[in-house]
Amino acid sequence: MxxxxxxxxxxxxxxxxxxxxxxxxxxxxxxxxxGEEATAFLRREGIYGDAFRPDLIFLDLNxxxxxxxQFLRVVKSDPQxxxxxxxxxxxxRASEDVDQVYRLRGNCYLVKPPELDEFFTMVRKVVDxxxxxxxxxxxxxxxxxxxxxxxxxxx
Amino acid sequence: xDRAADGWPFxxxxxxTQLEWPFKPEQVRRRxxxxxxxxxxxxxxxxxxxxxxxxxxxxxxxxxxxxxxxLLGVLLMAAAGSKRRIEEDVSRRTAQxxxxxxxxxxxxxxxxxxxxxxxxxxxxxxxxxxxxxxxWGCDPEVFGxxxxxxRRSIHEEDRNRCRKLFERAMAGKGFDGEYRIVRxxxxxxxxxxxxxxxxxxxxxILRIAGVADDTTEQKRIEEGLRAAKQAAEEASEVLEAFFxxxxxxxxxxxxxGYFKRxxxxxxATLGYADAELLDRPFVEFVHPDDVExxxxxxxxxxxxxxLIRFQNRYRHRDGRYLWLEWSAMPETRKKLIYAxxxxxxxxxxxxxxxxxSNAELEQFAYVASHDxxxxxxxxxxxxxxxxxxxxxxxxxxxxxxxxxxxxxxxxMRRLILGLLELSRVDRKGRPLSVVDSAVALEMALQNLKxxxxxxxxxxxxxxxxxxxxxxxxxxxxxxxxVSNAIKYCRGRHPxxxxxxxxxxxxxxxxxxxxxxxxxxVQRERVFQIFQRLHSKDExxxxxxxxxxxxxxxxxxxxxxxxxxxxxxxxxxxxxLTGVEPPDVAANPSGG
Numbered sequence: 001m002x003x004x005x006x007x008x009x010x011x012x013x014x015x016x017x018x019x020x021x022x023x024x025x026x027x028x029x030x031x032x033x034x035g036e037e038a039t040a041f042l043r044r045e046g047i048y049g050d051a052f053r054p055d056l057i058f059l060d061l062n063x064x065x066x067x068x069x070q071f072l073r074v075v076k077s078d079p080q081x082x083x084x085x086x087x088x089x090x091x092x093r094a095s096e097d098v099d100q101v102y103r104l105r106g107n108c109y110l111v112k113p114p115e116l117d118e119f120f121t122m123v124r125k126v127v128d129x130x131x132x133x134x135x136x137x138x139x140x141x142x143x144x145x146x147x148x149x150x151x152x153x154x155x
Numbered sequence: 156x157d158r159a160a161d162g163w164p165f166x167x168x169x170x171x172t173q174l175e176w177p178f179k180p181e182q183v184r185r186r187x188x189x190x191x192x193x194x195x196x197x198x199x200x201x202x203x204x205x206x207x208x209x210x211x212x213x214x215x216x217x218x219x220x221x222x223x224x225x226l227l228g229v230l231l232m233a234a235a236g237s238k239r240r241i242e243e244d245v246s247r248r249t250a251q252x253x254x255x256x257x258x259x260x261x262x263x264x265x266x267x268x269x270x271x272x273x274x275x276x277x278x279x280x281x282x283x284x285x286x287x288x289x290x291w292g293c294d295p296e297v298f299g300x301x302x303x304x305x306r307r308s309i310h311e312e313d314r315n316r317c318r319k320l321f322e323r324a325m326a327g328k329g330f331d332g333e334y335r336i337v338r339x340x341x342x343x344x345x346x347x348x349x350x351x352x353x354x355x356x357x358x359x360i361l362r363i364a365g366v367a368d369d370t371t372e373q374k375r376i377e378e379g380l381r382a383a384k385q386a387a388e389e390a391s392e393v394l395e396a397f398f399x400x401x402x403x404x405x406x407x408x409x410x411x412g413y414f415k416r417x418x419x420x421x422x423a424t425l426g427y428a429d430a431e432l433l434d435r436p437f438v439e440f441v442h443p444d445d446v447e448x449x450x451x452x453x454x455x456x457x458x459x460x461x462l463i464r465f466q467n468r469y470r471h472r473d474g475r476y477l478w479l480e481w482s483a484m485p486e487t488r489k490k491l492i493y494a495x496x497x498x499x500x501x502x503x504x505x506x507x508x509x510x511x512s513n514a515e516l517e518q519f520a521y522v523a524s525h526d527x528x529x530x531x532x533x534x535x536x537x538x539x540x541x542x543x544x545x546x547x548x549x550x551x552x553x554x555x556x557x558x559x560x561x562x563x564x565x566x567m568r569r570l571i572l573g574l575l576e577l578s579r580v581d582r583k584g585r586p587l588s589v590v591d592s593a594v595a596l597e598m599a600l601q602n603l604k605x606x607x608x609x610x611x612x613x614x615x616x617x618x619x620x621x622x623x624x625x626x627x628x629x630x631x632x633x634x635x636x637v638s639n640a641i642k643y644c645r646g647r648h649p650x651x652x653x654x655x656x657x658x659x660x661x662x663x664x665x666x667x668x669x670x671x672x673x674x675x676v677q678r679e680r681v682f683q684i685f686q687r688l689h690s691k692d693e694x695x696x697x698x699x700x701x702x703x704x705x706x707x708x709x710x711x712x713x714x715x716x717x718x719x720x721x722x723x724x725x726x727x728x729x730x731l732t733g734v735e736p737p738d739v740a741a742n743p744s745g746g
Contacts (some may be wrong), residue, residue, distance in 0.1 A: 009533070
């Protein structure tokens with residue numbers, strides 16, 4: 001599972017990393033500090049010449065330079081990347097943000113819960129659904145992620 | 156009166172009586188009784204006449220016809236014999252005299268006025284025409300000859316004046332005056348009386364005669380007119396005074412685009428002399444950007460539609476523009492506009508200020524909800540992560556420190572959320588609608604299910620009406636009050652009673668508990684933000700819940716306060732105004 005995490009706050013990023021670690025699914029994570037860097041990563045520009053194509057993008061909304069909404073617009077308007085599910089995970093509960101994200105064809109809007117346990121649970125649910133349950137573009141016709149994960153990380 | 160066989164009145168020379176007025180042509184044939192013999196007199200009138208209101212020349216004509224009758228009679232009498240001639244002559248003269256008097260009486264009795272004659276000293280009434288009965292409302296014969304009864308009939312307040320009038324006449328001058336009389340039935344009438352002395356050849360006053368007229372109706376009409384005129388004058392004076400003292404700008408403008416009249420406040424507000432404002436089309440004073448809508452507003456008025464709360468900018472003499480708010484009424488017939496305006500420049504400035512400060516508040520709320528919570532969440536999360544991964548692996552002190560960090564961040568989170576909620580009461584409140592308060596309470600109790608079960612609280616619900624409210628906010632008030640009651644019943648078995656009733660036209664809700672109650676001096680303090688009666692160890696809470704209650708109740712136009720309950724606990728009472736009467740509230744679509 002390859003994840004592009006767009007988050008400017010290293011503490012938040014670390015927390016997400018910890019949560020993903022507790023889920024126990026083999027994954028590769030790249031952290032981009034803002035929309036510009038994330039765009040460059042997707043497009044394999046400059047230092048990102050050998051960047052991976054992510055299966056999922058975890059996106060915060062309030063970012064310096066290019067913010068999450070702009071980045072979402074870039075991703076969804078580029079045919080090359082439009083099919084990658086973008087999961088917005090943010091602190092904002094504002095309904096205008098929720099509306100805008102879905103209008104920009106964000107795939108999912110999640111509010112970070114205040115409690116650590118709840119946050120960990122949420123991240124687990126996201127992985128359960130988007131990686132283990134839903135089929136994603138580029139999946140093999142025969143093999144699902146579930147089988148792969150069980151094979152690599154027997155519980 | 157004697158009557159002859161044919162039913163016509165006849166003359167008796169010994170006893171002159173009245174003839175009826177007007178004389179009818181048929182009366183040319185009549186019988187006369189003269190010295191015990193009956194005479195039939197035939198006469199031809201020069202002009203047959205039916206007159207109800209004889210002018211003087213007609214009376215003259217009638218008189219001549221009478222003379223003719225009399226003459227014929229005399230001729231017949233002469234034929235009867237000459238031995239009685241002298242006697243007849245005397246009789247004839249007497250008859251003529253009587254007839255003259257008759258004529259006067261006929262005239263006097265058939266007009267509306269009262270002809271009157273008194274003795275020279277005014278003490279004896281010698282004659283009163285029939286009009287007297289109509290006006291004074293009593294029989295002149297009952298009245299008697301003495302003028303005392305007449306004097307008594309005069310309104311008390313007017314007696315002096317009346318006496319003076321008569322004194323004038325007695326002194327030889329005419330008078331023309333007015334006084335009131337009181338009729339036997341109590342009715343008051345106005346009399347206009349004109350009198351004059353009647354003199355003999357030597358100039359001595361023989362008697363006083365006059366004409367009295369009932370002017371009550373005329374007076375009443377005059378009085379009505381006068382009162383109406385006075386009222387109109389007063390109204391106009393009042394309007395004029397208000398026009399001058401008004402602090403608002405008042406004007407009369409023509410649909411032709413010119414002011415016709417402006418009050419002092421108008422010119423003072425804009426800094427011009429009256430003439431400057433009256434001489435030019437008013438649109439010249441309007442801000443160029445507002446000309447179009449001003450022209451449209453004037454067109455609307457010209458069509459007869461009033462203008463309410465219209466705002467545009469007018470140029471002050473010093474060049475600045477003032478915002479004016481107009482209210483105007485058209486008078487289409489006269490092509491006029493009555494327009495009042497107020498300088499709202501300051502108000503608009505304040506409104507802008509308020510809008511800006513509201514926007515800042517909104518910004519603050521966003522900061523509180525996002526930017527403030529984010530770092531806090533980090534502290535909380537990592538403290539909890541530390542607790543989760545290293546609890547028991549460090550020493551006891553480290554465990555306690557971590558516990559304090561987690562505890563402190565938790566409290567801070569609730570404070571931030573409370574503040575956020577408080578700032579949202581007015582900002583994010585929904586419009587009031589018909590709400591069943593029982594349903595709102597149910598929602599609140601559902602949210603408190605765990606707390607109620609854990610504390611073993613007994614909830615008693617009384618009557619709860621339908622009211623006009625924001626459903627979620629009403630539920631919030633119930634939730635905060637019930638949760639508050641449970642918290643402060645420390646150690647007891649809480650019994651909480653909730654009810655609502657209509658008191659003095661307002662819905663009044665109460666939440667009563669059996670807790671320790673609240674000291675009178677503390678009853679106001681608890682509604683203030685962050686004011687807590689107990690340390691956080693005794694009773695958990697942020698000190699915001701009751702402040703939120705007060706803000707919500709205030710938003711509903713109500714009040715909230717604390718009373719002691721019967722069981723010695725506290726009773727939180729709140730009212731909701733702007734609520735509809737129960738029957739309407741129960742059926743919002745009903746008129």
